[in-house]
Amino acid sequence: METCSASKWTVSQVSDWLAQLELPQYKSKFESLGIDGCLLLQITEDDLANDFQVKIRLHRHKILESLKKLKEEQPKSESECSDSDCTWNSMILKAVEGQCKYKIFEITHTGASIGRNSGSNNYVINESFVSRKHCEIKYNQLTNQFLLRDVGLY
Incomplete structure (x- = not known):
């Protein structure tokens, strides 16, 4: 999976990313919430614990560390994907x-x-x-x- 455009990932690509992290047990929750690349890059530890029910602290840490790497690899123009930066078509x-x-x-x-x-x-x-x-x-x-x-x- 190409990481240079994670902000443009589909929900399916986010699921594939979770599988690559060897955390497929969270795929259905991410899918049901419609988490695409733009939303993925905004996830916080509180979100993982509360909205995604990732109860295991080490799993949250693994996801957050991988997110940190994804954000660092984003081109500057794509690194932030907040509502004010994205234009919804x-x-x-x-x-x-x-x-x-x-x-x-x-x-x-x-x-x-x-x-x-x-x-x-x-x-x-x-x-x-x-x-x-x-x-x-x-x-x-x-x-x-x-x-x-x-x-x-x-």
């Missing part, structure tokens, strides 16, 4: 229940609306609990955030 939403279960919705910087009515929404979810125009998602370039607004128009 899109956001992925995944339906977890209903007729759209497992369906993926990609929201780009142009935003999107979600609802039951096909004439006024980018994504249509034909469920009784979804409003005609349920919500709008907009990207704020100044804060580099996607913002969701509950519209709830029945």
Whole structure:
């Protein structure tokens, strides 16, 4: 695995990295939290102990030391990947229940609306609990955030 671009690793590549560290028992937790390279480089010891349930101190130490090496090997422009440094091109939403279960919705910087009515929404979810125009998602370039607004128009 190439380490010069760890900030651009996919979730799968992060899992491969954990396997290389001989710590595959943590792969499922990292995968379920969607940890890609950008997020990986921000992990702290508190995160490992609390969010990832890495209870063994020596495992946390091994992960953190390997992260330290990855960060040192990053090109200067890629070494920090905080929300203010990264520009998000899109956001992925995944339906977890209903007729759209497992369906993926990609929201780009142009935003999107979600609802039951096909004439006024980018994504249509034909469920009784979804409003005609349920919500709008907009990207704020100044804060580099996607913002969701509950519209709830029945």
